[in-house]
Amino acid sequence: MFSTAPRRRLVLLAAPVAVLALALAGCSSSPSADSTSGDGATKIAAVIKGLDNPFFQAMEDGITETAEAAGVDVTVQAAADIGDTTGQADKLTTLSGQDFGCFIVNPISGTNLVQSLAPIAAAGKPIINIDQPIDEDAAEAADITPATYIGTDNEAAGEKAGDYIASLVDAGGEVAIIGGISGDVTSAARVDGFKDAVDGALEIVQEDAADWKREIALTKATDIIAANPDIVAFFAANDDMGLGIVKAVENSGKTGEIVVVSVDGNQDALESVEAGGLAATVAQYPYAIGSLGVQACQVALDGGDLPDDIESPTALVNADNAADAIASFPQPFEGFDNPLADQLDE
CATH class of the missing domain: 3.40.50.2300 (Response regulator)
Structure with a gap:
C-alpha cells in the first residue's frame, strides 16, 4: 500500500x-x-x-x-x-x-x-x-x-470499463467478455472488476479467452456475434484483443451498434478511440x-x-479526451501522486 x-x-x-x-x-x-x-x-x-x-x-x-x-x-x-x-x-x-x-x-x-x-x-x-x-x-x-x-489496480480498471459500457447501452443489454490467457491473474482481475460493475445492469451472454492476441480475439468475436445477434457490447482485457473485436464488429456490418471497450491505452488503441472504433480504453500507462x-x-x-x-495511474480515454491522451503518449495525460518523489528529492 x-x-x-x-x-x-x-x-x-x-x-x-x-x-x-x-x-x-x-x-x-x-x-x-x-x-x-x-x-x-x-x-x-x-x-x-x-x-x-x-x-x-x-x-x-x-x-x-x-x-x-x-x-x-x-x-x-x-x-x-x-x-x-x-x-x-x-x-x-x-x-x-x-x-x-x-x-x-x-x-x-x-x-x-x-x-x-x-x-x-x-x-x-x-x-x-x-x-x-x-x-x-x-x-x-x-x-x-x-x-x-x-x-495497475486491474480490478478497478475493469470496473471503469464496466461502468462506461453500462452508461452507453440500455439496461439488460447483452454483453460478452474476451479475456487474456485462461488462468492469468491480471486478466482475471480485470474481468472480475468488469463483472462487478455490470452485475444486475447488463447480461453477460458469453465469456472466452483469446491469449491476449488480436487475431484470436477477431475469430472469437466473429463467432460470438454470429451466435448472439442482439449483442450490444464487448469488454476486452487488453487493447490488442479489443482491436481484434473492433475488426470483427466492422466485418459484421455492426459498427456503431456494438460498443467495444478495452484496457491498456496503447497508441493504436487511442487512435482507434479517436477514429470511432473502440468506444474507450482504460489507459494504464x-x-x-x-x-x-x-x-x-x-x-x-x-x-x-x-x-x-x-x-x-489509470484513466478512461474516450472520444472526449483521446486527442489529449495521444498528444501526451506514452506519458500520462493526467497528473498523479508519486509516493517516491520525496525520497528521490533528498
Whole structure:
C-alpha cells in the first residue's frame, strides 16, 4: 500500500530525440552484453515481457528514459513474445550472475521467474516486481520477498470499463467478455472488476479467452456475434484483443451498434478511440510503470523505504479526451501522486 508520507506529483520525461537515442543505446541487445560503465551496486537490470506488444515497448521506454535522466546504468532484456516463459527466465538467470545492484522484473506468469529470482534474493539484492505480480506462495517457498510491487489496480480498471459500457447501452443489454490467457491473474482481475460493475445492469451472454492476441480475439468475436445477434457490447482485457473485436464488429456490418471497450491505452488503441472504433480504453500507462520501477530501484539502493505496493495511474480515454491522451503518449495525460518523489528529492 502507499506510504503515508506527503507525496509530490511525478513529472515524467519528454526526452528529445538525441536523449532518447542515448537512453536506448544504454539498453543491451543480448543477455551477455555489458551495461554502461559504473559501480555494479548502482546498475539496474530489467527483464520484461515481449516487445512484440506496444504496451511493453512503452514500458521499456519508461525504464530507459528515466534511467538516462537520472544517470543510472540500466540493461533491459525482453521475452521473445507473451508465451516465452522459459526464454524470459533464461535471460534473468544470465543477468543474475552479472554485476547488478537491483533487478526489475515483469514476469509472464506468476511463477516463471521464481527459480531465476532465488539466487538474486539470496544475495540480498532488491527485486522490484512490476505489472504482473509474482505468485505469493511460490515466492515464499523460494524465500523471495520483492522490495515492492508496482502495477495497475486491474480490478478497478475493469470496473471503469464496466461502468462506461453500462452508461452507453440500455439496461439488460447483452454483453460478452474476451479475456487474456485462461488462468492469468491480471486478466482475471480485470474481468472480475468488469463483472462487478455490470452485475444486475447488463447480461453477460458469453465469456472466452483469446491469449491476449488480436487475431484470436477477431475469430472469437466473429463467432460470438454470429451466435448472439442482439449483442450490444464487448469488454476486452487488453487493447490488442479489443482491436481484434473492433475488426470483427466492422466485418459484421455492426459498427456503431456494438460498443467495444478495452484496457491498456496503447497508441493504436487511442487512435482507434479517436477514429470511432473502440468506444474507450482504460489507459494504464506502462511508461509510468517502467519509470516507477527505476525510481524504486534508486530508493532501494540508497537505503530508503519502499511501500509494499505502488499503484500506477489509470484513466478512461474516450472520444472526449483521446486527442489529449495521444498528444501526451506514452506519458500520462493526467497528473498523479508519486509516493517516491520525496525520497528521490533528498
